[in-house]
Amino acid sequence: MGYDPANPMKDRITDIGPPHYEQFYPPVIKKNHGKWLYHEILAPGVLVHVSETGDKCYTVRCASARLISTSLIKDMCDIADKYCDGCLRFTTRNNVEFMVDSEEKVKPLVDACNAHGMLPVGGTGASVSNPVHTQGWVHCHTPATDASGVVKAVMDELFDYFTSMTLPAQVRVALACCLNMCGAVHCSDIAILGVHRKPPLIDNDTISQVCELPLAIAACPLGAIKPAKGINSKGEEVKSVTVNVDRCMFCGNCYTMCPSLPLADPTGDGIAILVGGKISNSRSMPKFSKMVIPFLPNTPPRWPETVAAVKNILEVYAKDAKKYERVGEWAERIGWEKFFEKCNIPFSDKCIDDYRLAYDTWRTSTQFKFTSHIK
Amino acid sequence: MGYDPANPMKDRITDIGPPHYEQFYPPVIKKNHGKWLYHEILAPGVLVHVSETGDKCYTVRCASARLISTSLIKDMCDIADKYCDGCLRFTTRNNVEFMVDSEEKVKPLVDACNAHGMLPVGGTGASVSNPVHTQGWVHCHTPATDASGVVKAVMDELFDYFTSMTLPAQVRVALACCLNMCGAVHCSDIAILGVHRKPPLIDNDTISQVCELPLAIAACPLGAIKPAKGINSKGEEVKSVTVNVDRCMFCGNCYTMCPSLPLADPTGDGIAILVGGKISNSRSMPKFSKMVIPFLPNTPPRWPETVAAVKNILEVYAKDAKKYERVGEWAERIGWEKFFEKCNIPFSDKCIDDYRLAYDTWRTSTQFKFTSHIK
Amino acid sequence: MPKHDTPLLDQLESGPWPSFVSDLKRQAEVNPACWDILGQLELSFVDKITHWKHGGIVGVFGYGGGIVGRYSDVPKKFPGVAHFHTVRLNQPSSKFYSTKILRQICDMWERRGSGMTNMHGSTGDLVLLGTFTEQLEEIFYEVTHDIGMDLGGSGGNLRTPSCCLGKARCEWACYDTAAACHNITNTYQDELHRPAFPYKFKTKFSGCPNDCVASIARSDLSVIGTWRDDIRIDQAAVKGYISGEFAPNAGAHAGRDWGKFDIQKEVIDLCPTGCMWMEGGELKIDNAECTRCMHCLNVMPRALRPGVDTGASILIGAKAPILDGAQMSTLIVPFIKMELENEFAEYKEIIEKCWDWWMEEGKNRERIGESMQRVGLPTFLKVMELDALPQHVKEPRSNPYVFWKEEEVEGGFERSLAEFRARNPM
């Protein structure tokens, strides 16, 4: 009975894969699978999907911090048991969704969510839905900032945009705590990115033991790392590397390959803001996010500079953009020079691409708008 | 009197620069310099510019082969003396322009041009003006095709588009006889480009004498050329190079640096067609031409394949594009897949970029049109 | 374990957004290790730096992934998180759950882990956050035997596939994303559990070009639903939108007064191809010009529906910026059928071709998108045995640098110097 360390292979089960999804479908979903005709958003966070059978599926969407406890999951289960035949789901943006099959079941369900206190209803339509984010200081070894803390601070401030649908279009906010960008930062309307700004510190006390030096050297996309002798704290000469700091772009790939080359630093690390990315193919093709603020300091617990920067961009956009226009579509229509002017963001040369495909971003035209930037 | 070889420095004059332009202005131009209010195209090749003084300048534009004789220039002078107070000019596209200051002087001038036989009137407005072109076999050492011959063959066929204004917009045709692209090929509505397709032939009989091998090696952008021993026709071993033919893209830069590395070849050389470039900033930003036909053979004296390809593209465009739409603007509006379909041009993988900025041209979207290309 | 002072974190208990700090404190009553999570995180807030050590290779017997090892660099202070390994459980398609299975997972995790989770990880796994090495086999045993789940991916292998809602609850699904995700995940259990690839490989299934699982940005092989016939139009419903009977965009903009719905401004003028117009009170679409961007369907879901000849477009190569900059997936196969009937055979032929080539040609830690860039798109298409199509690119090349192959050039590359010089003396 149970796992036997003495005999690990005993009736071992492997490669069964995920459980079959269908067993988890609420009855109304199972019955109307593939038969849906249209949907409507009845209120922020409340959707109805109408089937050709005439059946309806009402969905109530609630925010979650994503970093959640089993106790909170059990609370969700209690609600699902009470109102939703014991079924629930999570969205691709980490919201939780409760589904019922008739209108009168909606209000009690919504009330229960609101009553809970940790399950605000919203995130549909022209709103700011749940930010896709990452581990940060809660679990990862390479972060340049925290994840859950920054998201909490930002969403406390943007909360009304989660529970309403007043924006020109959906605004996808994402955070990644380092350039690895686990998640959606590279294609989000507003992205918060943890960035390092100091080259790797070379730990000569450990590097020759814990690192495959050739791998560390090969890891650098810019060839900034070269083999060299180093002196450890005992004063002994050891096989090590040097980093050409002028060629370093702080990507952190060397640290990923070699624990003795940490980049993280309390003052060097912080946050960059990127905007204008999108994923959907609706109207315009998918777009990458563009860097508009290269650095803001790490200021726990509430990162006021980052919160203010995100809110400012969101609200200038909300005022200025046309209906259906995503942040990136708006910026391209008015021109990026106007984006910086309207958002009152000083333009930094750091925002000018100087990497591999840079030339394609240079302005090879006389078409430009005169803005406050031009003295 | 005159140049004295015995004494070359005798009253030598240098660095006087070009003669002052003003002395060549027709009176009406001189008088109304900077005072022009507007212009009108009265007929193909006939313009009037109206000044705030009320004066008018009538311009008659005639084609020229650009490769022209002093006798023909003197004919132009005769016309200018007779009708234009001895003034004339050439345009940036190598047309010749005669100017008069009153309407009644226009018809006799036009008649004189037509009577001459080598001075067809046209090239204004929504026309095909004079193709910008280069030297070809008449004067250059690196051509992959001829220039004047191809242009003559193409323009004989497009002549009516020079003498009329029936196109959706101006169509700029250009030719360059090799990848050096002396001229406008990289930004023209329809471009004819001479291309080599065979790697340099290594002349071991001369290379060690006439070439700076290190320069030849350095000339290759792809590092395809490496130092190596070679055997000359006498069977002797000489300092030479090898070419990694798989890395060669036939740019010809090695030949520019080293006469012993010729690329030119009767069957290897030919013509590529590029389209959709523009220079003006009108409406859309300037655009590069895009390669749509990677190769057509050299078929003197009249290059029928090239003539047909150019005419086909021009006429499909003329039928399908909207008023004011340049070729590139049209292709982008309908989508390049539709361009190939409508022009009935088979799509070649050669038209897919695989050089330095290639990724930016890949289609990173589900937005596409179904065309005959998709089986 | 003792409670630590967390004055900084405590400030994150206020405010309307759900507080992970309050949640952690509550869970600490069940799993005291949470006090140490809070304690170490507080220390990171003070130091402005992570306190997790680099890497750590741990796992369960016979699997090369599914567990991410993690150790504290201050274990004495925070013994409860001295080990803090992540367990990635492969989520069910579209992340539907019964309360029964969730409760089983929770009970197990309270006994054997920190009690903290990510619902879900960015790739899509159900992430169990924080346990000790000695628990890993126990967890694996219980998960597979009692809960009926399995581990997800990590390392150089097929990562846990994921999908959007699809036909379960969306009218636009052009194929059954959940079925595809489930079938394919199970077909490739070995590729998922036993790293044999140069680097990670992700695949995500979206039912339509809205791409609700972000596959075009976040998967090496993106499967995005589309159709090749005509958009279905219900003209009566069109009138319903025009008259104001139906809310545009299904009410997605209800929070602000945007004025009366204007089909010209809000639909026809925003169509990227300009292929729509009104005629005699009816909405017309020139479907041959439509790029199926979804905008008009999004705005008028009751009036417009995808065609009936549905399938998916295959795009390849998305990834985050490390190392050459981020890539989105590139259109490689414009249209395939995605059917459970044939076990998604067309898809599997494509993914296996990718893997065969990439395992041969891909460099260590090179994503397939990077390999594609290195060899060039034309070469990759040859590998995939596909004809080059204008649909593969946004525009043709603007540089003239074509790499002709010897067999493509009349007479080949070999030339006689003697002949050349006979004609063209030096």
Added chain:
Amino acid sequence: MPKHDTPLLDQLESGPWPSFVSDLKRQAEVNPACWDILGQLELSFVDKITHWKHGGIVGVFGYGGGIVGRYSDVPKKFPGVAHFHTVRLNQPSSKFYSTKILRQICDMWERRGSGMTNMHGSTGDLVLLGTFTEQLEEIFYEVTHDIGMDLGGSGGNLRTPSCCLGKARCEWACYDTAAACHNITNTYQDELHRPAFPYKFKTKFSGCPNDCVASIARSDLSVIGTWRDDIRIDQAAVKGYISGEFAPNAGAHAGRDWGKFDIQKEVIDLCPTGCMWMEGGELKIDNAECTRCMHCLNVMPRALRPGVDTGASILIGAKAPILDGAQMSTLIVPFIKMELENEFAEYKEIIEKCWDWWMEEGKNRERIGESMQRVGLPTFLKVMELDALPQHVKEPRSNPYVFWKEEEVEGGFERSLAEFRARNPM
């Protein structure tokens, strides 16, 4: 020299476009060398290959350029073109001529050259095509003494500048392109005649964004007229266009019936910034949003004119594809004044800054645009002592790879391992 059979070339004597073959035959009566031009060209038509040898360095004393040496590889067959050097004469601004000077040039060229020319070369020179080495000094003497002209550029130097018509005959000229071209050409005679640069350097002057001298595509330093105040509108003339009194686009489309002029469709909807609208029968422009693309002025020249605070935008770096692919010039200085009064001082400061840096940093045969790409735009802007502006780019960077400088980062790059490990033990 004997006449050669030219059956292939003869086929180019028919057809409506002016025939250079007929022209050559006619000139052969004056300059028999033309028979050899025809003969060798016929041979190239037969062989499908050039018969000119590579290069050949010839020139006139004291100049490093202006002559392009050329020798036949079949001189015995065609002695008349055994030497066939090109002489580049620096054309006058905007290529206006008196018949007097043209006749002088022709007479000289019939005596001392082939009698064949290019009116003009792609860079802008008046190109005299084909003469012998021994003639070069004679030609130079006559040109400078009797004709009052000078040689243009070739080699690694300032190439012959050129310009559009400008104020001479165009209502849109925002500065005096002819004056600028002339003044600047004369100021830099030494840079033009004595190669001291890593590679060629071209500058071209267009009076407005229509760019009739193609400067954005074909010059290392492009000067393109623009304005920074408001477009001047004559509302009466606007009505004239609407009523059909005036032909749109000055009649440029008169050859086809495009239907009645529609200001909405033909002007307002084609404005790239959408900054125009009709209001009470009047055309309105939000000039702050206008990017001065010229379209509306082009279509309604009688109604719309550039503002009165005019000058030029400076763009840098255009070139043909060798080696990294073609480049267009990049906007570097959004607006400068271009005035003869101060001898175009602002322009000269810019071009000299470019040269000083490029002569230092530029590699052999590296155009300044390539140098810019190599060092990156931000670095180039520092060199030019310019603030980075959003106008310099179409869009901000999408990759996160910022090269921070040590002085920009609090605490600099030097860190103490001991301190680090005290906080974060290994």
